[in-house]
Amino acid sequence: MRRLPERRLLAASATGAGLARLEPCPRFEMSERAPDETIRIAVDGHEVVAYSFGAGKETLLLANGGPGLPCDYLREPHAQLADAGFRVVAWDQLGCGQSDKPLDPSLWTIKRYAAETETVRAALGAGPVHLLGQSWGSFLALEYALSYPDGAKSLIIANGAADIPHLLGEMRRLRHALGPETEEMMQRHEAQGSLDHPEYEAAITLLYRRHICRCDEWPAPLERTFASMNKAVYGAMWGANEYCVTGSLKGWSRLADLPRITVPTLVVTGMHDELVPESSGLIVQGIPYAELASFTNSSHMPFYEEPDAYFARLTKFLKANSGS
Amino acid sequence: MAEERKPDETTRIAVEGGEVAVYSFGSGDEVLYCLHGGPGLGCDYVRDSHSVLVDAGYRVVAYDQLGCGASDRPKDVSLYNVDRYVEECETIRAELGLGKVHLLGQSWGTWLGTAYCLKYQDNVKSYTLANGSADIPHTFAEMQRLRRALGAQTIEMMQRHEAEGTIEHPEYLAAVTILYHRHLCRCDEWPAALNRSLDEINLDVYETMWGPNEFCCVGTLKDVTWLPEMHKITVPCLVINGMHDELTPECGMKMHRELPNSEITIFKNSSHTPFFEEADAYFARLKTFLDAHRA
Numbered sequence: 001m002r003r004l005p006e007r008r009l010l011a012a013s014a015t016g017a018g019l020a021r022l023e024p025c026p027r028f029e030m031s032e033r034a035p036d037e038t039i040r041i042a043v044d045g046h047e048v049v050a051y052s053f054g055a056g057k058e059t060l061l062l063a064n065g066g067p068g069l070p071c072d073y074l075r076e077p078h079a080q081l082a083d084a085g086f087r088v089v090a091w092d093q094l095g096c097g098q099s100d101k102p103l104d105p106s107l108w109t110i111k112r113y114a115a116e117t118e119t120v121r122a123a124l125g126a127g128p129v130h131l132l133g134q135s136w137g138s139f140l141a142l143e144y145a146l147s148y149p150d151g152a153k154s155l156i157i158a159n160g161a162a163d164i165p166h167l168l169g170e171m172r173r174l175r176h177a178l179g180p181e182t183e184e185m186m187q188r189h190e191a192q193g194s195l196d197h198p199e200y201e202a203a204i205t206l207l208y209r210r211h212i213c214r215c216d217e218w219p220a221p222l223e224r225t226f227a228s229m230n231k232a233v234y235g236a237m238w239g240a241n242e243y244c245v246t247g248s249l250k251g252w253s254r255l256a257d258l259p260r261i262t263v264p265t266l267v268v269t270g271m272h273d274e275l276v277p278e279s280s281g282l283i284v285q286g287i288p289y290a291e292l293a294s295f296t297n298s299s300h301m302p303f304y305e306e307p308d309a310y311f312a313r314l315t316k317f318l319k320a321n322s323g324s
Numbered sequence: 325m326a327e328e329r330k331p332d333e334t335t336r337i338a339v340e341g342g343e344v345a346v347y348s349f350g351s352g353d354e355v356l357y358c359l360h361g362g363p364g365l366g367c368d369y370v371r372d373s374h375s376v377l378v379d380a381g382y383r384v385v386a387y388d389q390l391g392c393g394a395s396d397r398p399k400d401v402s403l404y405n406v407d408r409y410v411e412e413c414e415t416i417r418a419e420l421g422l423g424k425v426h427l428l429g430q431s432w433g434t435w436l437g438t439a440y441c442l443k444y445q446d447n448v449k450s451y452t453l454a455n456g457s458a459d460i461p462h463t464f465a466e467m468q469r470l471r472r473a474l475g476a477q478t479i480e481m482m483q484r485h486e487a488e489g490t491i492e493h494p495e496y497l498a499a500v501t502i503l504y505h506r507h508l509c510r511c512d513e514w515p516a517a518l519n520r521s522l523d524e525i526n527l528d529v530y531e532t533m534w535g536p537n538e539f540c541c542v543g544t545l546k547d548v549t550w551l552p553e554m555h556k557i558t559v560p561c562l563v564i565n566g567m568h569d570e571l572t573p574e575c576g577m578k579m580h581r582e583l584p585n586s587e588i589t590i591f592k593n594s595s596h597t598p599f600f601e602e603a604d605a606y607f608a609r610l611k612t613f614l615d616a617h618r619a
Contacts, residue, residue, distance in 0.1 A: 179473040182502060197512065202501035206478060209495035216493065 032221065033079040041091070041123045043116045044107065046100035050091035050120055051075055054082025058322045059126040061152075062090040063117060063144075064225075065135025065159075067108065067249075068234030070097025073225040074134055077303040077311075084315050086130075091120050095233045108236040110252065114143045121151050130318055132156035135275060135300065136238070139164075142254050142283075145261050154321040155261065155287075156314065158268040159300045161279035162286065163253040168245055170276040174211055175243055178203060186243075195240050204241050211274035212242070213301040222304065242274060258286025265290040266317040270298030270305065291317075328517060329375040337387075337419050339412040341403040342396030346387040346416055347371055350378035354618050355422045358386040359413065359440075361431025361455075363404065364530030365521045366393025370430050372517035373599040380611050382426070387416055389436075391529040393521075401532045405544065410440045417447060426614050428452040431571065431596065432534070435460075438550045441557045450617040452562045452610065455596045457575030458582070459549040464541045466572040470507055471539050474499055482539075491536055500537050507570035508538065509597045518600065538570055554582035561586035562613040566594030566601065587613065 035051035051071070060081055064074040075090035082088050092099040094107060094116055117140060121129055131152040133141025138160020145152055161167040176183055182203055189200040213222060239245040265287045269280035277294060284290045293313045298305035331347035347367070358374055360367040371386035378384055388395040390412055391404055413436065417425060427448045429437030434456020441451055457463040472479055478499055485496040509518060535542040561583045565576035573590050580588040589609050594601035 177475045177477055178502075179475050181473055181506060185502075185506070194512070197505075199502050199505035202498035202505075205494055205498035206474075206481075206502075209498075210477060210481075216490075 032076050033082075035075075035079075036082075039123065041120055043094055043119050044112065046094055046102055048091050048094050048099040048116065048120065049097065050089055050123070052124075053079040053088040054086060056082070056085045056087045057126075058085070058318065059087045059089060059124060059129040060318065061117075061121060061124070061129040061131050062088065063131065063133040063137035063140045064090065064093070065137050066096065066229070066234060067093065067113070067136045067237045068096060068230040068232070069136075069225050070228055071225075072097065073219070073222040073301075074137070074303075076219075076221040077307065078132070080311065081315065081318070084318075086318060087126065089120075089124060089129075095230045097228065101230060103232070105232065105236050108233050108248070110139060110143050110237075110249065111147075113140050114147050117141075117144045118148045118151055121148075128153040130154045130156065130321065132158060132314075133160060134158040135160060136249075138162075138275075139249065139252060139254075142258070142261070145263065146254060146257050149260075149262075152263055154263050154318070155265040156268065156317070157265060157280070157283055157290075159270060159273050159275050159280075159302070160267075160283065161275045162258055162283050163255040163279070164245075164249055165251060165253060166255075166282065167275060167279050168250065170278060171243055171245075171274060174207065174274060174276070175203075178206060190240075190244050195244070204243065207243060207274070211272055211299045214272065214297070214299050214305050215301075219304050222301065255282060255286055258283060259288060261287045262289065264317075264321045266314070267292045268302065268310070268314075269294050270300060270302050271296045272299035274300050293317075328372050329378070331371075331375075335420075337416050339390060339415045340408055341390050341398050341400070344387050344390055344396070344412065344416065345394035346385065346420065348420070349375040349384040350382060352381065352383045353423060354381065354614070355383045355385055355425045356614065357417065357422060357425035357427050358384065359427070359429040359433030359436050360386065360389065360392070360521070361433050362392060362525065362530055363389065363409075363432045363436075363533045364392055364526040364528070366524050367521070368393065368524075369515070369518040369521040369597070369600075370428075370433070372515070373597075373603070374428070376607060377611065377614075380607075380614075382614065385420065385422065385425075389529075391526045393524060397526055397528070399528070401528055404529045404532045406436065406439050406548075409436050410443060413440050414444055414447070423447075424449045424619070426450045426452070426617065428454060428610075429456060430454040431456060434458070435545070435548070435550065438554065438557070441559065442550070442553055445557055445559050448559050449619065450560045450562070450614065451557065452564065452613065453576070453579060454564045455566065455569055455571050455598070456563075456579070457571045458554055458579050459551040459575070460541070460545050461547060461549065462551075462578065463571055463575050464546065466574060467539055467541070467570055470570060470572070471499075471503065474502065486536075486540055491540070500539065503539055503570075507568055507595045510568065510593075510595050510601050511597075515600050518597065551578060551582055554579060555584055557583055558585055560613075560617050562610070563588040564598065564606070564609070565590050566596060566598050567592040568595040570596050
């Protein structure tokens with residue numbers, strides 16, 4: 001289907017008010033922090049790029065979401081933890097950001113990404129890390145903790161899930177809130193593959209603004225992250241968009257294995273999170289030493305939506321679990 | 325989409341406030357005189373679709389109302405009122421010597437057409453009210469009902485942006501996009517003539533009389549109703565709405581009940597533009613009505 005011409009509709013320039021009156025996201029105006037060190041790490045015959053901030057003995061390793069997204073949106077807000085005495089490391093997963101982007105689709109599996117996580121952790125030479133996985137990164141972090149139980153001294157499972165079939169049922173519930181006619185319209189476009197139709201994209205926009213990031217203006221690193229998505233990776237593992245899931249992760253569940261995770265775990269959720277609070281609840285129930293931090297005014301990005309409360313909670317957890 | 329028909333004649337006529345562009349297709353004494361919607365849109369979408377009636381033996385005349393399309397666009401917004409638009413309509417009819425016309429109003433064109441008929445129905449042979457209404461408070465309540473189908477959270481979001489004046493926010497525009505594709509035109513690809521009319525909207529006119537978008541009515545029309553007077557219109561009337569019309573079937577039914585000499589047809593696969601959405605059925609229905617009321 002040919003894409004309809006871009007129209008800002010009749011609302012366009014209607015008042016001239018524009019976005020000027022919208023409150024900027026609390027951290028939006030802050031300038032971004034440059035990494036103290038950029039490291040290239042060999043992974044499966046390719047290279048990935050890691051970014052390191054600070055020089056503390058305790059390392060916080062960030063596994064970002066996607067799959068297929070660069071780490072910008074997660075790295076930038078969390079880099080401030082260097083000021084709290086932590087070494088903060090993020091990396092662009094293979095296929096993403098500044099890392100190599102091989103075309104081999106057999107690389108896009110959660111098992112290989114878990115092995116990549118171990119390769120990155122070992123290359124840092126810092127011993128066991130505090131591993132923070134956000135969104136898809138939470139699936140990855142859980143898979144990692146189950147496969148490499150000695151690599152992480154604590155886990156932060158942020159805006160995550162352990163049971164994708166359950167999650168997909170919940171995400172359908174979020175869609176349904178747009179009304180039955182919207183659901184019919186979306187299903188029709190999904191069935192016939194016309195996902196670039198303006199009405200379908202509009203429904204996705206509504207859901208993203210409601211359940212991914214509720215900041216009136218999306219922070220630049222987040223916009224940049226979405227703009228540079230590797231759709232081959234995202235499509236192979238997830239789908240066409242957050243709400244149209246056809247990829248290899250759709251049947252993934254580690255719920256039954258969670259009791260094997262014995263490190264202290266902080267589970268983070270937003271009340272409006274597209275990876276719904278119940279998904280986090282299931283993780284808290286499954287992991288023996290888990291505690292929940294839920295943010296009532298956030299969706300999927302509490303580090304942008306409620307940064308003060310989020311970082312206070314995260315810092316407290318990291319400090320409580322620092323040392324040998 | 326078929327290629328657009330070129331007007332046989334394009335003229336400019338002086339009305340109060342400036343010159344307006346008038347387009348004429350075909351010839352003869354049976355004239356379909358078209359009033360476009362908006363207010364503030366160009367007549368392209370009505371003109372291009374209805375010019376097909378030339379092949380049925382009608383002369384089709386449409387014009388860009390003052391402030392719209394190729395007509396003058398005075399900055400004085402006090403010109404953009406119903407009474408002046410009624411006189412403009414009469415001036416053009418008289419100037420072109422159209423005689424008694426088959427008047428057709430679409431959307432806002434039905435409000436204008438009804439106001440015109442209440443003053444000048446002696447110059448009207450028949451009156452087609454396409455995708456129209458007569459009672460703006462009722463109409464707007466109906467449109468609020470359509471909005472609510474997007475769910476409580478969406479309505480809260482829209483009301484917040486309307487209250488704060490941030491109606492260019494992507495989430496607000498997204499909600500409006502869904503509503504337009506549901507209740508304005510359900511064609512997968514909008515016809516070029518419709519896109520042109522919408523792209524060239526004069527927001528001075530639209531905002532003065534209606535508001536910032538279809539689903540937010542705050543302009544001078546917001547409290548107007550012609551319903552109590554409609555019984556005075558005794559010429560044959562055809563009321564047309566789409567089942568998914570933003571000016572809902574109930575808006576059409578209310579007019580049909582007041583108009584003493586009216587018929588009504590609801591196109592069940594259409595919203596606000598049945599002449600694009602169900603063109604064959606629409607023009608067959610319209611032609612039957614017009615043919616029955618030739619001189």
